[in-house]
Amino acid sequence: MPQDKRSAQSCAALFRRLLSAAGWLIDREKLSKQVPRVRADDLWLVPPEKLKAAQDDATILAIRDQERAGLDIITDGEQRRESYSNRFATALDGIDVENPVTVINRNGRPIPVPRIVGPIRRQQPVELRDLKVLRANTSRKIKATVPGPFTMGRQAQDDYYRDEEAVAMAYAEAVNAEIKDLFAAGADVVQIDEPWMQQHPDQARRYGIKALNRALDSVAGTVAVHLCFGYAAVVRDKPSGYSFLPELEQSKAQQISIEAAQPKLDFKILAELPSKTIVLGVIDLGDMTVEAPQIVAERIRRALEVVPAERIVVAPDCGMKYLPRAIAFAKMKAMADGAALLRRELGAN
Numbered sequence: 001m002p003q004d005k006r007s008a009q010s011c012a013a014l015f016r017r018l019l020s021a022a023g024w025l026i027d028r029e030k031l032s033k034q035v036p037r038v039r040a041d042d043l044w045l046v047p048p049e050k051l052k053a054a055q056d057d058a059t060i061l062a063i064r065d066q067e068r069a070g071l072d073i074i075t076d077g078e079q080r081r082e083s084y085s086n087r088f089a090t091a092l093d094g095i096d097v098e099n100p101v102t103v104i105n106r107n108g109r110p111i112p113v114p115r116i117v118g119p120i121r122r123q124q125p126v127e128l129r130d131l132k133v134l135r136a137n138t139s140r141k142i143k144a145t146v147p148g149p150f151t152m153g154r155q156a157q158d159d160y161y162r163d164e165e166a167v168a169m170a171y172a173e174a175v176n177a178e179i180k181d182l183f184a185a186g187a188d189v190v191q192i193d194e195p196w197m198q199q200h201p202d203q204a205r206r207y208g209i210k211a212l213n214r215a216l217d218s219v220a221g222t223v224a225v226h227l228c229f230g231y232a233a234v235v236r237d238k239p240s241g242y243s244f245l246p247e248l249e250q251s252k253a254q255q256i257s258i259e260a261a262q263p264k265l266d267f268k269i270l271a272e273l274p275s276k277t278i279v280l281g282v283i284d285l286g287d288m289t290v291e292a293p294q295i296v297a298e299r300i301r302r303a304l305e306v307v308p309a310e311r312i313v314v315a316p317d318c319g320m321k322y323l324p325r326a327i328a329f330a331k332m333k334a335m336a337d338g339a340a341l342l343r344r345e346l347g348a349n
Contacts, residue, residue, distance in 0.1 A: 023045065024045060024046075024054075025044070025045060025046060025054055025055070025058050025079070026043050026044055026045060026082075027042075027043050027044075027045055028322075030042070030043055031043055031082075031321070031322070032322060034083075034111070035083045035084075035105075035111075036082045036083045036086045037083070037085070037086055037089070037100075037111060037112065037113040037114060037155050037156070038086065038090060038097045038100045038112050038113065038114050039082065039086065039090055039097055040082045040083075040086070043082055055079045055080045056133060058077070058079040059076045059077060059079045059080075059130075059133055059134065059137070060133075060137055061077075062075075062076065062077025062079060063076070063077070063134065063137050063138050065325070065328075065329050065332070066332060067138065067140065068329070068333075069329055069332035069333040069335075069336055070332075070333060070336030070337070070340070071140075071332060071335075071336055072140060072141060073140065073141045073142065073143050073188065073189060073313075074134065074138045074140050074141070074142050074143070075134070075142070075143050075144070075145065076130050076131070076133065076134040076144075078145065078319065078321070080130055084145065084147060084193050084319060085147035085151060085152060085155060085193065087126065087127075088126045088127065088146055088147050088152075088178070089114065089147060089152045089155065089156070089171075090114060091122075091126045092120050092121060092122055092171075092174055093118065093119065093120065093121040093122075093123055094116055094117060094118035094119050094120040094121060094160065094170075095114045095115070095116060095117070095120065095156065096114060096115045096116075096117045097114045099115060100112035100113055100114055100115065101113060101115055101157045103157065113155055113156055113157055114156050114157070115156065115157045115159050116156050116157065116158045116159055116160045116161065116167060117159055117160055118160055119160070119170065120167070120170035120171055120173075120174060121170075121173075121174065122173075122174035122177050122178060125178060125181045126178060127144060127146065127178065127182065128181050128182065128185055130144070131144050131182050131185045131186065131187055132185055132186075135185065135186040135187075141188040141189070142186065142187055142188055142189075143187065143188065143189040143190070143191060143224075144182045144187045144189075144190050144191070145190070145191040145192075145193055145226075146175055146178055146179060146182075146190065146191070146192055146193070147175075147192075147193050148171075148175065148192040148193055148194035148196075148197075148211075148212065148215070148225070149168045149169070149170075149171035149172035149174075149175050149211040149212065149214070149215050150168050150171075150194055150196060150197055150203075150204060150207075150208040150211050150212065151193065151194050151195060151196040151197070152168075152171045153167040153168040153171055153211075154196040154199070154200060154203075155196070164203065164207075165206070165207040165210075165211075168207055168208070168210075168211035169207075169210070169211055169214055171211070171215075172211045172212070172214035172215040173214070173215075175192065175215040176214065176215045176216070176217055176218075176219065179192075179215065179216070179219050179221075179223070180218075180219060183219065183220065183221040187221065188221075188222065189221070189222045189223070189224060189255070190219075190221060190222075190223050190224070191223070191224040191225070191226050191255075191257060192212065192215065192223065192224070192225050192226065192253070193226045194208070194212065194225055194226065194227060195226070195227060195228045195229075197227055197244045198227050198228065198229060198242055198243055198244050198245075201243040201244035204244050204247070205244070205247060208244075208247075209247060209248070209250050209251055212225065212251050212252070212253070213251060213252050216251075216252040216253065219252075222254050222255065223252070223253045223254060223255065224253060224254070224255035224256065224257045224279055225248055225251060225253040225255070225256055225257065226257035226258075226279070226318075227242060227244070227245060227248075227256070227257070227258055227259075228258070228259045228281075228317065228318045229259065229263060241265065241266055241269060242258070242265075242269065245258070245269055245272070245273070246269065246272035246273065248273065248276070249272060249273050249274070249275060249276065253276070254276065254277060255276060255277040255278070255279050255313065256273055256276045256277070256278055256279065257278075257279035257281075257315060258278065258279070258280065258281055259281035259317035259318050260280055260281045260282065260299070260303070260317065261281050261282050261283055261284040261285075261299055261317050262281075262284040262285060262286045262287070262317050267302055267303050267305065267306045267307075268306060270303065270306045270307050271306050271307075276311070277311045277312070277313060278303070278307050278311060278312050278313070279313045279314075279315050280299075280300065280303050280312050280313065280314055280315065281315055281316060281317035281318065282296050282299040282300055282314050282315070282316075282317075282335060282338065283296070283315075283316040283317055283331045283332075283334070283335050284317060285316060285317050285318055285319075285320060285322070285323065285331075288323075288327055290327065290330040290331055290334055291331065291334045291335075291338070292334065292338075293334055293337035293338035293340075293341050294338070294341065295334075295338070296314070296334055296335055296337070296338025296339065296341075297338040297339070297341045297342040297345070299338075300312065300314060300338065300339065300342050301342060309346060314335060314338075314339045315335075316331065316332070316335065320332075
């Protein structure tokens with residue numbers, strides 16, 4: 001058997017062993033097999049009547065871990081979400097989650113998705129309470145995330161609009177209202193997750209930026225847009241370049257968040273985003289080995305050949321939901337320590 005295949009199988013086995021470790025909030029073994037598009041209530045290990053309090057407790061633990069690791073910008077750890085998108089997407093009017101259809105996802109596997117059966121509307125905030133809990137429990141800058149209109153449109157079956165651009169624009173209206181409420185409640189940064197722009201670049205070029213900019217109409221605050229190749233636990237082989245990235249220079253977002261560590265991204269492409277701050281992924285989430293701070297510093301150093309330091313914010317490649325807590329914490333600390341090491345080297349504060 002070739003060495004690289006043996007290594008991949010060994011890594012997959014390690015993921016399975018670690019994910020099966022005891023947990024108290026969510027069934028990590030079940031979670032490892034899916035990125036839900038509809039609601040997946042069966043993932044939670046806590047009874048429904050106690051779930052909100054348990055998620056609050058988990059949020060506070062996530063906040064404290066980020067603070068102890070030395071992060072400057074804190075999130076709520078998305079402790080109330082079964083996936084990065086389904087909680088918001090399934091809370092909107094016009095979405096039928098009780099009668100899903102099955103489609104083939106971007107990894108070639110069947111997955112149930114909601115159906116769009118009427119006008120997509122946001123009747124009330126979805127993540128506002130999450131943001132308020134986060135704001136009340138840290139004095140550091142805070143960041144909220146919402147799924148993007150293009151991505152949500154690709155993750156549902158349209159049985160109403162019969163027009164994929166119209167679907168994206170309707171989702172954009174809902175995202176716009178949510179973002180405004182999050183900033184009003186104290187968010188310092190809001191990130192829009194748009195991984196499917198990378199997966200469907202031709203459609204993204206046709207209407208993705210238009211929908212994204214509609215989601216940012218009249219928004220006052222720092223917005224990041226995140227593109228990635230998929231969770232490391234699910235997608236092993238990643239290209240070294242994006243099929244859709246320079247186009248985001250035309251977006252209203254001030255920051256572009258990318259994964260760069262696992263795919264070993266060719267940083268030359270960053271020159272095509274001259275006005276944007278780059279949220280640079282420097283932590284490989286496909287490897288359980290914790291990076292040494294020197295490795296993190298070297299990854300940042302390579303980006304500095306293309307982008308000046310004042311336009312770089314360091315981050316993990318993507319979400320850490322599939323990592324055991326101890327490893328996630330150690331990787332966050334390595335990230336903070338590596339950034340601090342490089343700041344000292346550059347003579348920055």
